[in-house]
Amino acid sequence: MVRLVKFLSGMSSDYTLAGADTIGFAIVLAEEAAFPDISIVVVGSRERYVMLGFLIAAVAGYLTPQLEGPVAGPVVKVLETYFPVAANERRLIAFMLALLAAAVLAAAFDSGSVFGIIFGAILGYFGTRILDVLKKVIEGRRDND
Numbered sequence: 001m002v003r004l005v006k007f008l009s010g011m012s013s014d015y016t017l018a019g020a021d022t023i024g025f026a027i028v029l030a031e032e033a034a035f036p037d038i039s040i041v042v043v044g045s046r047e048r049y050v051m052l053g054f055l056i057a058a059v060a061g062y063l064t065p066q067l068e069g070p071v072a073g074p075v076v077k078v079l080e081t082y083f084p085v086a087a088n089e090r091r092l093i094a095f096m097l098a099l100l101a102a103a104v105l106a107a108a109f110d111s112g113s114v115f116g117i118i119f120g121a122i123l124g125y126f127g128t129r130i131l132d133v134l135k136k137v138i139e140g141r142r143d144n145d
Helices: 052-062 072-080 087-108 114-144
Strands: 003-006 015-020 025-031
Touching: 052 087, 052 114, 072 087, 087 114
Parallel strands: none
Antiparallel strands: 003 025, 015 025
């Protein structure tokens, strides 16, 4: 099915264009999603609730300690030519780079909000510690019974 669509500069790359005429209309051959839509749309609402951005950020936060050497190491070496970088700042740089990658992925999949991405990254970063505290609380309740 070929149809004419007003060509806008913000037109999504989800369209297969056959060309454009002189007055700014694009000839669209197909309209397909670039990525699978895994978002949840509430019936009767135009709002989209998306969990993928949160999950991507949680994984990025969890992987921060593993990214300290291979990813943050070269960045720290470059930064140390300009100013000294403390040892505890190395992990912060790894966290910032992981959060940046999570934000780029979330934007590529058009999912998540800023709050969800930040909250997911914080939970991912502190997730193992939070689970350890919860386990101690649960074990403490069993011991008291």
